[in-house]
Amino acid sequence: xxxxxxxxxxxxxxxxxxxxxxxxxxxxxxxxxxxxxxxxxxxxxxxxxxxxxxxxxxxxxxxxxxxxxxxxxxxxxxxxxxxxxxxxxxxxxxxxxxxxxxxxxxxxxxxxxxxxxxxxxxxxxxxxxxxxxxxxxxxxxxxxxxxxxxxxxxxxxxxxxxxxxxxxxxxxxxxxxxxxxxxxxxxxxxxxxxxxxxxxxxxxxxxxxxxxxxxxxxxxxxxxxxxxxxxxxxxxxxxxxxxxxxxxxxxxxxxxxxxxxxxxxxxxxxxxxxxxxxxxxxxxxxxxxxxxxxxxxxxxxxxxxxxxxxxxxxxxxxxxxxxxxxxxx
Amino acid sequence: xxxxxxxxxxxxxxxxxxxxxxxxxxxxxxxxxxxxxxxxxxxxxxxxxxxxxxxxxxxxxxxxxxxxxxxxxxxxxxxxxxxxxxxxxxxxxxxxxxxxxxxxxxxxxxxxxxxxxxxxxxxxxxxxxxxxxxxxxxxxxxxxxxxxxxxxxxxxxxxxxxxxxxxxxxxxxxxxxxxxxxxxxxxxxxxxxxxxxxxxxxxxxxxxxxxxxxxxxxxxxxxxxxxxxxxxxxxxxxxxxxxxxxxxxxxxxxxxxxxxxxxxxxxx
Numbered sequence: 345x346x347x348x349x350x351x352x353x354x355x356x357x358x359x360x361x362x363x364x365x366x367x368x369x370x371x372x373x374x375x376x377x378x379x380x381x382x383x384x385x386x387x388x389x390x391x392x393x394x395x396x397x398x399x400x401x402x403x404x405x406x407x408x409x410x411x412x413x414x415x416x417x418x419x420x421x422x423x424x425x426x427x428x429x430x431x432x433x434x435x436x437x438x439x440x441x442x443x444x445x446x447x448x449x450x451x452x453x454x455x456x457x458x459x460x461x462x463x464x465x466x467x468x469x470x471x472x473x474x475x476x477x478x479x480x481x482x483x484x485x486x487x488x489x490x491x492x493x494x495x496x497x498x499x500x501x502x503x504x505x506x507x508x509x510x511x512x513x514x515x516x517x518x519x520x521x522x523x524x525x526x527x528x529x530x531x532x533x534x535x536x537x538x539x540x541x542x543x544x545x546x547x548x549x550x551x552x553x554x555x556x557x558x559x560x561x562x563x564x565x566x567x568x569x570x571x572x573x574x575x576x577x578x579x580x581x582x583x584x585x586x587x588x589x590x591x592x593x594x595x596x597x598x599x600x601x602x603x604x605x606x607x608x609x610x611x612x613x614x615x616x617x618x619x620x621x622x623x624x625x626x627x628x629x630x631x632x633x634x635x636x637x638x639x640x641x642x643x644x645x646x647x648x649x650x651x652x653x654x655x656x657x658x659x660x661x662x663x664x665x666x667x668x669x670x671x672x673x
Numbered sequence: 674x675x676x677x678x679x680x681x682x683x684x685x686x687x688x689x690x691x692x693x694x695x696x697x698x699x700x701x702x703x704x705x706x707x708x709x710x711x712x713x714x715x716x717x718x719x720x721x722x723x724x725x726x727x728x729x730x731x732x733x734x735x736x737x738x739x740x741x742x743x744x745x746x747x748x749x750x751x752x753x754x755x756x757x758x759x760x761x762x763x764x765x766x767x768x769x770x771x772x773x774x775x776x777x778x779x780x781x782x783x784x785x786x787x788x789x790x791x792x793x794x795x796x797x798x799x800x801x802x803x804x805x806x807x808x809x810x811x812x813x814x815x816x817x818x819x820x821x822x823x824x825x826x827x828x829x830x831x832x833x834x835x836x837x838x839x840x841x842x843x844x845x846x847x848x849x850x851x852x853x854x855x856x857x858x859x860x861x862x863x864x865x866x867x868x869x870x871x872x873x874x875x876x877x878x879x880x881x882x883x884x885x886x887x888x889x890x891x892x893x894x895x896x897x898x899x900x901x902x903x904x905x906x907x908x909x910x911x912x913x914x915x916x917x918x919x920x921x922x923x924x925x926x927x928x929x930x931x932x933x934x935x936x937x938x939x940x941x
Contacts, residue, residue: 460687
């Protein structure tokens, strides 16, 4: 069963352009007849450049915004019509918005949320204790939110959004501003929750690390339209025109010159090569490397996802790009 | 019927919980909280002193005495205090709409407007409420029926204040940011309701019972207390009820035009 379904969902805004008395109104398309489905328990990264329409889509799916046209259902409910009913079953974390009370400790917000979601006392205590343990909140549970680090705050934030045991979690740039360690902790927690509790996750992020760690599927949106919908591993493979080859030798190797291979780094006994797989096949390169000297160790890596995403973003502006990628999904 | 009653009790519980947490959040800065309450009390007291001085020179203005004006100020302050201490967020409605900050409230499984209203408390308004009850008790020295009627009326006046503020605030859905307009309209409502209503006639009186419902928060409550009559009380509650219906309609009708936003935001 699908947790989320969208069919030709569209949102336009009327904006005023210019200044003073000569202002004109214009219609801006934020989301342009977007359609996709997300099965229950799937974790999906919803990515795109700023202003692509990600947050607007999430806001329509959580019932905050009414669409201009089109249909959508989340857990069988129409978000903007059944907002209150749906709110019991979904959680949402907006990186730039907090539901924690700034001057109070997270424990107080949890207590208040139990009231808001009508959670019975016993259920609340069990759920709260479980979240405290799993999210490691005990050390700062009774500290005012204003005194917490951003990483601690986001941990408490996500725990708060899971207090009422939602089936779908919307995460809108949850790792914005977090350091590397805090990011990793947060990704692990969301990923764990997705695997163990069958939570459906729709994540927007500009951080490739979030996408790799949390999502199995990636939806790329630009100018309000889905321009790519595929598995994260497939995207990585398809858009990865190169491999990074790391080689260590027992002796100083002979010089390697192969068309399509660039030496990124080299020392006496080691080198890092970037192989353009469209020009040079990886087995041919390895063969040449072995001929260059006795190999002690060899590693083959994919380029970082950041580069792939940057590549997709840069290509979506090309006129022939849309047709090409829509055919892939 | 029982379902609605249970729902009401549930909301009451939620409102009390919000009150507890709001108070706790405000008491994080204890001195600031107490000084705000005291400052508002003193501010109101200055106005009463001004009117007392005025009536020593002119003892009766179109049938109104200093006692009537004190009653007027007391009921106004008590109603205003109840309205904005418990429903402080009503003043934030234009701000929340214009800056796209209703989002957080819309993610909760509660009726948006009542939940929004109980979400924030105001310390200074508590000072107003205390002032209202204290002044009426201390200066007027009412008997028990008058005091009970005063308490009842203070809730009716609060209903009018809250409904009027929702109505004006909801105009943000249609006109854009009306924060300044909201402040001006609320200021006008308070100003007109604290003058003896008998000084206004004709068209102005009509306005004071319609677009700017100062008559419901000043004239009618004062009349009810002076005459110990229930008819003006019913009129106050009826006016408040009609206005709350109109305000609720305008708010929810406008909600479909809500455009959200992407500002950073914290609660509490």
